Structure formats: structure tokens, C-alpha cells
Amino acid sequence: MSSLSSPPSFPAPTSTPVSCGPAASATPSAHSAPPTQAELLDFARRAAADPELIASLPLDPQGRTWVRLDGPGGSEAWLIGWPPGSGTGWHDHADSIGAFVTAAGELTEHALAARIPTDGWTLLELADGVDRSRRLPTGQGRSFGRHHVHEVLNESTERHAISVHAYYPPLPRIRRYSRTDRTLRLEHVERPEDWQ
Template sequence: MSQSVPPPASTPVSAAAPASASAVAEPTSSRRGERVGPGSAELLDFVRRAAADADLIASLPLDPEGRTWVRLEGPRGSEAWLIGWPPGSGTGWHDHAESLGAFAIAAGELKEHSLTVRLPSGGWKTLELNEDVDRERLLPAGRGRAFGRHHVHEVLNESATEHAVSVHAYYPPLPLIRRFSRTGAVLRLEQVERPGDWQ
């Protein structure tokens, strides 16, 4: 996940999403007969609808110390998650490899720090970032956003007292997550996680 993905220290919860959040449309086909998955707009529409589903949001158990999450059935083969963020929690810097993604805030508020540059897909451990590549967004309940492949960001609940809840979706399902540390302009690859690390 999670992105917007949950770190290994979080508490996973397995549950099926209510039907309103898990409806799956039949995949469309390209002219060559290949399966075509959802694009960014479809993922964003899904996470917004799921974030507005009060019963779904109420079904997520919240933990005062660690993030919790429930895997959802995303549209047309995508991977989706409902995530609870206790006060002061965050993801750290990471990307989602070749997956497109979207997330929407159901409760509380999340801050996203992101980079406007695409990182090389491999062959490096340390990069020095140019100036003016940082972006910051504050996303209150009801807001969402989509992003493209290799999007590097961190997501934070900066509230000292309130939980936040969000819905995230990725296509194709996450093949890996690269986690980074950052000191000023220097970004370091620290860890590569595979689906078995968070599912």
C-alpha cells in the first residue's frame, strides 16, 4: 500500500469491502484483444466514491499508535486499500514503480510532499536533486489526487489529535515499493519491498 502504502510496522486487517466500494467493471479490450486496465481518472473516481461510502469508512478499525488498513477490490484488476492514519503518522519517501495511483481523503487531512522529477528505475543508490523539484499539497476530507508511474512522495497526518482515513488504488497492482531517505537535496534508496512484505 500505501503509500500511500502501510509500513511493515502497521497493523493489517483483512476484510472484504462492502459491495458499493468493490464493484468491478469488466475489463475493456484494446484493438489487439489485450486486457486494458483502469487509467488515472478511473482510479481517482473509484477512490473518491469509496471515500464517500460512510459504511465502508466506519468499518475500518483505528489504532492509536500504528496505521491500519483493509484491502479492497479495485476496479478492473487494480489494487486498492482503505487506510487509517493515527495522529503524527506517515509513510516516509517512496514510489510505486510502474503503477499509476490515486488516493482520496475520507476523514481528517493528509499532507503530501512530492517530487516533480522522474527517478531512474534502477542502477543507483544516491541521487542529488535539483532545486525546485519539491511540491506540497494539503488534502482535506473530500479531496483526492491521481499520479503517474514512478511518482515519488511521502504522505503525512500532521494532526496532533485526529485520525485521518483515506482510500488508495493502484494499477497495475504494486509490483514493488522503493523506500528512500532524504537529507536536504540527497535522496538515498534504502529498501525495496515486494507484495509479500505488506499483504
């Protein structure tokens, strides 16, 4: 478990993996297919429904906390605690697909329903109508494809939220953005060596 005042969009890969019962699986054999978005979402749902696992996460009133989990099929998975008012900022997970489920409290996701170029830009003007928002109370979640740009927030002023996240392949990089009205700006790219 780690805690930072301004953590990355997902936890730094320095925590000890934790098995979460039937939801966890070992790294696939050479003949196994990689997990699908549906399988990642199913894993996140089952892990989020494990009261013992959820209760094992220490919560910090100042910053997010996290524990690495054994994800399905060689995926990267995390149990994350969100203090009131915390969030990720705008980001994507590059070439990884993913899923997350709220295990306690409620999270809000703001996302862009637009295909963002993968490389070669620093400033984009977004079209009207690309913004999507959804509230994800306890037990609710979603999966997403590659290059999904979003931010996730705990908008509560009083209550922690807890969620389970899974990504495949394990995150090769995260692109961080700033946003002003319809302008999206690429601010920097993080790679695994930045999270060590």
C-alpha cells in the first residue's frame, strides 16, 4: 500500500500483490488469450464485492491509497481508496484496455466520446457534444478501450470511495492532459520507470 499527495492516475507498481479469492488468476500460459474488457470488468466486480478485501485497504484522509491485486490473465489490477474531493485529472491509459468498479461510496467519470490521435499532437480543439459523464455508485462500473480519455473523481465532501481497477496489457504509459473549455492539451507522458 502506498499513499501520495498527488498520486498518478493509477498506483505506482511498488505494492505487494494481494490475491482476492476466485476473482484472481495467475499469469496466463503461452496458449491463453489475453483478457477482454468484459473479463476485466467481471474481475473488478467480483473483487469489489469481496468485503474482506475492501476492508483490508487502509484509508488516508489526505491522499489516495492503493494495493496491487493479482489480475486475470497477466493484467495489472489495483484496489484504490479515494478521500473526499480527490481525483485523477484528465488522462488516458495509452494502448491498454481497462475496467473499474466502485466498491464503496460513489465515483464520477467524465470522459470524451471522441477518438484522440495516439501521437504527434500537443493541442486539440474538441468538437461540441463529446463530453460524457456518469455516476458510479457502489457496485457500478464500466470498461473501456484503448486511448480512452477520462478523469475519475470522488465528489463527496465527507465520504471515502473505494474502487477496483484492471488494465491489460499492464500499463505501458499514461498521457496526462489539461483541459480548458474545448481545448485539450497534452501536458506530459508517464512511463513505468516514472512510478518506481
